[in-house]
Amino acid sequence: MTAPLTPPPPPHEQPPQHAWPPSPGAYGGVAPAPPESLYGQDGPGMRAEVIEAVVVTVVVAVAGALLGVLWWWLAPHVPLVGDESAIGWAVYLKDSEGEQAIGVDGTFTLLALAFGAVSALGVFLWRRRGGVPLVVALGVGGLLGALLAWRVGVWLGPESDVIAHAKAVGKGVTFSAPLKLGAKGALLAWPLAGLVVHMGLTALFGPRDPDPYPQAYGASGPKA
Numbered sequence: 001m002t003a004p005l006t007p008p009p010p011p012h013e014q015p016p017q018h019a020w021p022p023s024p025g026a027y028g029g030v031a032p033a034p035p036e037s038l039y040g041q042d043g044p045g046m047r048a049e050v051i052e053a054v055v056v057t058v059v060v061a062v063a064g065a066l067l068g069v070l071w072w073w074l075a076p077h078v079p080l081v082g083d084e085s086a087i088g089w090a091v092y093l094k095d096s097e098g099e100q101a102i103g104v105d106g107t108f109t110l111l112a113l114a115f116g117a118v119s120a121l122g123v124f125l126w127r128r129r130g131g132v133p134l135v136v137a138l139g140v141g142g143l144l145g146a147l148l149a150w151r152v153g154v155w156l157g158p159e160s161d162v163i164a165h166a167k168a169v170g171k172g173v174t175f176s177a178p179l180k181l182g183a184k185g186a187l188l189a190w191p192l193a194g195l196v197v198h199m200g201l202t203a204l205f206g207p208r209d210p211d212p213y214p215q216a217y218g219a220s221g222p223k224a
Helices: 035-039 046-062 064-074 100-126 132-156 162-169 184-205
Strands: 079-085 088-093 174-176
Touching: 046 064, 046 100, 046 132, 064 100, 064 132, 079 162, 088 162, 100 132, 100 184, 132 184, 162 174
Parallel strands: none
Antiparallel strands: 079 088, 079 174
């Protein structure tokens, strides 16, 4: 003889099996943190970030003056020589196979890469949280600094009027050519190096986003 089957309870009396959001007991007695507590971390507001970005842009750009001085001091000199003929003065390279002109561009590029890395490190140590305004400021400031360095180096370098310079020193006397940046792409070395180094430092050592459910399953994993 088979026992009578017990009819299931009405739908409105059945306990919910997949209720959401889960109760505090479902995660070991710890309720998930509300979204506002996760993303409302302390940090500078947009206005403060813009002010910091302006400061970074100005400081990085002004540092270009130092790069210009170092470029003028460390760059190799391109020797020229003047010659006077019946039709006037002419200026020639003393060493037509010399690589001094390439060294001038290379010196600027290496210095700009170093300045970009140092400026990125300084910005990261000052404000580890980063942010889009700081990254933009680092790129813009690096480009402005490279332009300033270029103009400062040219201004400090030898006279740009080579004919007048040749006349001043005399026929057959060697003198230095004006400091000239032949490869204008070197101006991008500073901002590119700054952006790459800053992104690398942020990815390796920057603050991490908090876990939305830090104690969701407790210390021993999910319960059976």
